[in-house]
Amino acid sequence: MRVVKYEDIVKAIRDMIIYSTTHLAPDMKKALEEAYKNEKSEVSKAVLKQILDNAKIAEEEWKPLCQDTGLAIFFVKVGEDVKVEGGSLKDAIYEGTEKGYKEGYLRASTCDCFTRANLKDKIGYNLPPVIYFDIVPGDKIEIEYAAKGGGSENVSRATVLAPAAGKKGIIEFVKKVISDAGPNPCPPLVVGVGIGGSFDYAAVMSKHALFRDIGTKNPDPELAELEEEIKKECNKLGIGAMGMGGTETVLAVHIETFQPGRMCHIASLPVAVNVQCHSSRHAHITI
Amino acid sequence: MAEYKLRTPLRNEDVEKLKAGDIVYLSGVVYTARDAAHKRLVDLINEGKELPFDLEGAVIYYVGPTPPKPGEVIGSAGPTTSYRMDPYAPILIERGLKGMIGKGKRNKEVIEACKKHKAVYFGAVGGAAALIAKAIKSAEVIAYPELGPEAIRKLEVEDFPVVVVNDCYGNDLYEEGRKKWEQQ
Incomplete structure (x- = not known):
């Protein structure tokens, strides 16, 4: 049984959140450059130019691409032969999310459904995330993350x-x-x-x-x-x-x-x- | 498609020259407000109380920015979807609001209020939040700090790039633009 430390997962998630909310995914960047080339409408072309310029500024300054840094979504595949030491995997994802959003100066965008109150001091900063777990063969943990606006x-x-x-x-x-x-x-x-x-x-x-x-x-x-x-x-x-x-x-x-x-x-x-x-x-x- | 540089507060003659599709670079003071702040503003109006800022000629930007890093004026600050403010906007327009900046469609009541009271709805580029932040020169929370990103902020902007979506003549860029490029 392979052992993974709780803190290592927290840090990996924190870093992934801060990087991906400030750096446009390369596949999307390529697709937008392509769209800019192909777009026939002048006004849409101008919009695409702003979107690409924005990605450049965000990357250079590590500034969030969009102010809506989303609800944190995770798809997690846990190998049958891996064990987390020092805490649960779920807690590590929660803690990594809170750290990433707080330390990355990202927006806390979760609230109570009815009062609409931001409960960042009670529930946690931009918590809870949405997590889908799956169990697979092997000794690795695969984590996919999206900031969904x-x-x-x-x-x-x-x-x-x-x-x-x-x-x-x-x-x-x-x-x-x-x-x-x-x-x-x-x-x-x-x-x-x-x-x-x-x-x-x-x-x-x-x-x-x-x-x-x-x-x-x-x-x-x-x-x-x-x-x-x-x-x-x-x-x-x-x-x-x-x-x-x-x-x-x-x-x-x-x-x-x-x-x-x-x-x-x-x-x-x-x-x-x-x-x-x-x-x-x-x-x-x-x- | 004309291009204008305008300074807030906006006057009727500023609004009257704008047509859907025009590009505008806005400078001056712009106030931020989202759902929760709108509800409070309208509650104050209904109770006959004073608002935290003067609506006459004012421009409201629908935004909930990310927190600024140390040394920054503001975090990333792109527009949020505007329809959520539709139930409140006509009341504010009736009382002097001249411009709104957001993204996405408005309802009939807002478009009618823009016609009746000479106001305009501007679209900013959603997701261009780091770029728009560069146009914001100062930011100060003037009401409801407890709302966090939804607090009302007074922003000083310089050449904030926006496009006229709904003008004061009932034109709608979303409809016209789409009609032009739609294929059967």
Whole structure:
């Protein structure tokens, strides 16, 4: 059994949070540069220029790319042959999150649902994070982290379609979500689509799909084709950068399905759409 | 698409020359307020009490910045989504508010209030928070410090880059821009 120290996990999470909220993910940077080249609308091009300039300033000054430094989201794969010494893995993630947000001068963006009070002194600074644990073979701990902003989360949707709706129904649903969202989620966007499983699991998959590097293809050729088709359809909407009208609205569509293959219940076709703004702040580490 | 440099407070003649799609570089004082601060401002109006700042010609920026690092004027300070302020904005516009800076769509009531009382809604680039912070020369909390990032701040800005989304004639850049580039 491999042993990992509690403090090492806290530090790794703290550092990952501070770095990724100030340094635009390289795949997103490349996609935005590409969009800047391809954008046909003058006003959207000017917006993309500001977005790229912002990334440069943020990187140079280690200043948050966006003031909404998000709810902290974690997908954690824990090896069966690894043990944490000095505390629990969950506590280490909480402590690393609090340290990262506090010491990185990031915003404490969690609050009580009803009073809307910021409980940073009671519950903790930007706590709690959302954590999904999975147990896998091996002796490593893999941690994926995203700072997920509210604007793009607010327009994300899940549904359960009738099986007869098929691929056409899925394309229509995603297109409607992006169309209704318009300028609000800060386009250009990455669109995570979870298909299959249950109502809730489709949503989890749609969020996890956002971790895939932009520019990589879905290993299932049929799904890769569906991703391209959805992207093409969404880009016909003309929403453009920050919704000011243009050709580059969706940079990538990433589909995740319920494994093995693309499974679901015989009566259902669950579909969820998680929208990611252009300020994509994703990172992963293996301990 | 014209470009203007404007100084706050805004007058009717400033607002009247602006059209949806124009680029504006704003300088002068801008006040910050989000959901919680808006609720308090409207509560004060309903109770007939004095507001923490003068609304006449004022511009409100919908932002909740990150905390500043030691030596910084302000942290990252990009716009938040504006629709959450829609229930409150018309009451403030009626009482002299001339400009709002945010991102995303406004409802019919806000657009109507802009027409009726000559006000304008500006869009800033969401996520361009480190870049916008450079245009902010000073920041001072003037009300509700207990709200943290949602406190009302008085900002001194210089050439803050914004785009006119809703002008005082009922035009909407989001609708027009999209129509122009939409493919069937």
